[in-house]
Amino acid sequence: MTGDFSDWPRRAVITDEAAGTWLVDLEAQRFLAPFLRRDCTVARAARELGVKANSLLYRVERLVSLGLLRVVREERRQGKAVKVYRASADEFFVPFAATGAAALEDLVRALSAPLGHVLVSNSVAVMRARDLDIGVRVFRDAAGETGRVRTHLAFPDGSRVDTRGDEWPPLMDTWHGGLRLSRAQGKAFQRELEDLLEKYARISVDEPGELRLLAHLALTPLVTPPPLHDSSREAS
Template identity: 30%
Template sequence: MALLAHERVRRVLGAFLGREQTVAGAAREAQLDVRVVHRDVQALRRAGLLTVQREQTRAGRPVKVYRACADDLFIDARRLPPQAQETQAAALDSLFHHAAGREFHRALSDFAPGWGLRVYATPDAPGFAVLEGPRTARPLSALDEWQGPPARMLSGAPTARLTGEQVVEVQRDLILLMRKVEAFHAANAGGGQPTLLRLGLAPLTEDEFRRLHR
C-alpha cells in the first residue's frame, strides 16, 4: 500500500502490467532514470507485486525479465497511508503557486499602469479595505472585471454559501472544464506549453468558514 501511494512507483509498475518488461525498457517507457526504476522494481518484487519471468542471456550478466503479479490491481483508498494523498496535493499546490507567481511577475514587467495594493477608507466595518490591482483600479469584484496584466494564469479561492443543488452544478462545470483541457491535450499530440490546471471544491464547516473570514 505504501509503495503504490507514490505516483512514480505506479508508473514503474504500469510498465509491467499485462506484459513482460526489463528494467531498462520500463525506464524508457516511464521516462525515468534506470537506477531509480531498478530500486523501485526491487521494492515491488520484495512486496510480491513483480515476479521474474525469465532471464535473457547476453555477454556478461543476464537480464531479468519481470511481469506484474496480476494485470489488474485494486487499492482501497481507506488503507493508504493518510499522508500519501496530502503529500501529493501539497506538492501540486506548491508547484501551482510557484508557476503562477512566476507567470504573474513576468506579466507585471510589461504592465505599464503598474500593479500594487491600495488601502482605502470605507463606511463599513472595519473602516477600510484592501484592493489589489493597477493604480487606476476601481473597487470591483475580481469576478466582475479583470483589470490586471495579460498573464496566462488564473488563481482564485472564492468562498460562498451554496445550496446542495448549486454545489452539484458547479462541480459539473468543473468536470466539463477538465474534460475540455484533456481534449486540447489530446489534440495537441505533445505540442503546446505544459500547463497545470488546479481545481477544487469542498464543503466547509461553519467553524472553518468563520475562521477563514476572521
C-alpha cells in the first residue's frame, strides 16, 4: 500500500549544522537520493546504489537521527516487518550558517573538480598534439632575493608560450593574483567579463566542424593571500 503524501513537506530549511554538513557532502548525498520524493526500502535503495543493504542501513539510521529521513510505514511480511523510508522533505535548503566553513569549501571544490579536470586534460592534449618542445620554466622574478618564485610554460630558450596567435586554437588558462582595483573598478571588471561571455554565448553555433569550447571565468577578493611562491601563474 502506498501512503498519500500529497501534503508532504515540499521544502525544509536546515538549522542543524550536523545535518547541513551532511547534505553538502556530494558523496553522502547519493545515499539520500533513493528516498527523495518517494517511498523506498533499504533493500531497494541498496540495489539501485550498488551497495550492500547492511552497509546502507547504517547510513539510513544516521539520516534518520539527523532528521533527514523518516519511517513512513512498515510492511508486514513473513518474519520481521520491513521499514519503508522517505526523505523528510522533497527538497532541502541549507543556509551557510548551518554548515562548517570546511564543508562549504569541500562542496565548491567537488562541484568544480570535474570541469577543472576536463579543462586541464584537454589543454594538455592540445599542446601535446602540436608536438612542440614545450616545458615549464621555474624562476625568481626581477625583485631579486625578495622576489617570488614564478612558473609558466616556456620554450627551451625561456620565452613564454603565447597561445594568442592564429596558429593556436582558442586556448588559455591564466591566473593573476595581484590585481589592485577599487571596488567600483572590480565590479566593472566583473560585469565586462560576464557581458563578454554572454555575447559569445548568444552567437554560439552548433554545426559540424565548429569548435566546442569550455569557458571558465572567476574573480574573487583575496581574503587569504595567494601562495607566496606563485603570485601570478600563467598556464598559457
